[in-house]
Amino acid sequence: MTKGRxxxxxxxxxxxxxxxxxxxxVDWVQVTFKNVSVDDLITHVLSLDVEEFRESNGEYGYQKCxxxxxxAVYYEGASNMGIHLKMTGQGCRLYEALxxxxxxxxxxxxxxxxMGAKFTRIDGAIDDFQGYFxxxxxxxxxxxxxxVSKFQKAxxxxxxxxxxxxxxxMTIYYGSSKSRIQIRMxxxxxxxxxxxxxxxxxxxxxxxxxxxxxDERAQKIAEIIAKGENIGNVVAGILNYYLRFVVKGKxxxxxxxxxxxxxxxxxxxxxxxxxxxxxxDRTVEKMEQWLERQVAPSLAVLVKAYDGDVGxxxxxxxxxxxxxxxxxxxxxxxxxxxxEKSSSLxxxxxxxxxx
Numbered sequence: 001m002t003k004g005r006x007x008x009x010x011x012x013x014x015x016x017x018x019x020x021x022x023x024x025x026v027d028w029v030q031v032t033f034k035n036v037s038v039d040d041l042i043t044h045v046l047s048l049d050v051e052e053f054r055e056s057n058g059e060y061g062y063q064k065c066x067x068x069x070x071x072a073v074y075y076e077g078a079s080n081m082g083i084h085l086k087m088t089g090q091g092c093r094l095y096e097a098l099x100x101x102x103x104x105x106x107x108x109x110x111x112x113x114x115m116g117a118k119f120t121r122i123d124g125a126i127d128d129f130q131g132y133f134x135x136x137x138x139x140x141x142x143x144x145x146x147x148v149s150k151f152q153k154a155x156x157x158x159x160x161x162x163x164x165x166x167x168x169x170m171t172i173y174y175g176s177s178k179s180r181i182q183i184r185m186x187x188x189x190x191x192x193x194x195x196x197x198x199x200x201x202x203x204x205x206x207x208x209x210x211x212x213x214x215d216e217r218a219q220k221i222a223e224i225i226a227k228g229e230n231i232g233n234v235v236a237g238i239l240n241y242y243l244r245f246v247v248k249g250k251x252x253x254x255x256x257x258x259x260x261x262x263x264x265x266x267x268x269x270x271x272x273x274x275x276x277x278x279x280x281d282r283t284v285e286k287m288e289q290w291l292e293r294q295v296a297p298s299l300a301v302l303v304k305a306y307d308g309d310v311g312x313x314x315x316x317x318x319x320x321x322x323x324x325x326x327x328x329x330x331x332x333x334x335x336x337x338x339x340e341k342s343s344s345l346x347x348x349x350x351x352x353x354x355x
Contacts, residue, residue, distance in 0.1 A: 021130025024231045024273035026105050027089040027210060028123035031112055031222075034082035038066055038075050041085065045111060046071075047101035060084055069094055089123070110226035119218040124235045126273065127188065128207040132266040135170040135185055135207060141245055141260070142172075148244045148255055151175050151183075159190070174242065182212040183242060211238050232273030240267055 033041060042050045053066040053073070062074035062084060070091035074084040087095060096102060103111070112119070139156050141147060147154070151174045159168040169190030175182040189206035211234075213221050224234055246257035303310055 020269040020272075021128060021132075022269055022273055023127040023129070024235065024270070025125050025127065026092050026122065026225075026231070027125040028121060028212070029087045029092060029119075030084065030121040030218075031117045031119045032082050032084045033112075033115060033117050034080075036083065036115055038073050038083055041073060041083065042066065045108075045115075046095060047099045047103070048095070049098075049100075052098075068098075071095060084120075089125075106225050106228050109222045113222060113226055119215075119222045121212065121214050122218040122221050123210055123212045124221065124231050125211075126209045126232070126235055126270055128209070128266075129203060129205060131205045131207065132269075133207075133262045135172060135187055137262075138185060138245070139170065139172060144248065145254065146246050146248055146257075146260070148246055148257070149174065150242045177212070178214075180214050180217045181238065181242065183239065184208075184210045184212065186210075209235075209239070211235050213238075230272065230274055232270045235273075236267050236270040239270070 036045070039050050042048050042053060048068065048071070050066070053068045053071075056065045056067045056072075057063075058065045058074045058076065060074055061077045061081060063076040064074070066073045066075070070088040071094055072086045072091075074086070077084075142154050142156075154172055154174050156170065156172045158170045160166070161168050167190075169187040171184060171186035171191075173182065173184055186208055187206070188208040189203065191208075221234055225231060243263075245260040245263040246254065247260050249257040251257060299313065302312065306312060
């Protein structure tokens, strides 16, 4: 993946991306309910198929869990615990992709609040596909004392490939993961690549700035989103309160140094962001489209070069099948189940018309 180039962003499906190269999304949700059943939450609120969920062991003090990949509903805890919904970042994307009557996050959070739900965690993410700043640049500014912050310390991590010495992604943390607010900045493209995921082919840079909010801060953010406020305003306000990158000046008081232009520009663009409902992550459908656009000509060359013999292609497919991971098999299984349901519905409709 080539770093540092401006991407062709036209196919990312992200709101405001054509203008600013930025996208805002909800990237983690944890919320507790006291007055709803597991099946009602899954079926009537999330509009997902409860039959797709599988039983597994619980956590957080709950004995049991119904899980669909990264969407989990925990139950059978103490009498005052109710049930607990957890959607990781991939779980949020899965909800957006699979919900039969998908509600915007503002409406969904409003429903949760009307049900008396208590949010324990919300992550709001700003994705940068253009490169307003580099994570390494941010680290250098902090080391030079060019950050004015409410936080006392920042912590950076870097993944390095030993053989080549090449950086495979940097992350910087502000605050503790257990505190009410934590901010993270990292190279999301490397994070997805290292996890074995494929990105849309026109993404050449993907930096993420995340605000993780817990307990009463999460509750407040949910209330703001439910009112239809731009998530960008929320995230920009938090970033502006906790972090201000500055240009080094002569004044002994760093607070009087002027704000760095890159930070002013970034926050200004973030303020206008609305929530998007789509992420540039891999699905079976996207892989098929990518193969058609990018790989089909190469396959045609191979077939013609071997006079129509496709045996070598099958050998490659066989070797590829041996390298499939658990998440690949889950994606395949989910795709097949969805196709089976669609075929069944079409057959039922055909029988009704004939009757």
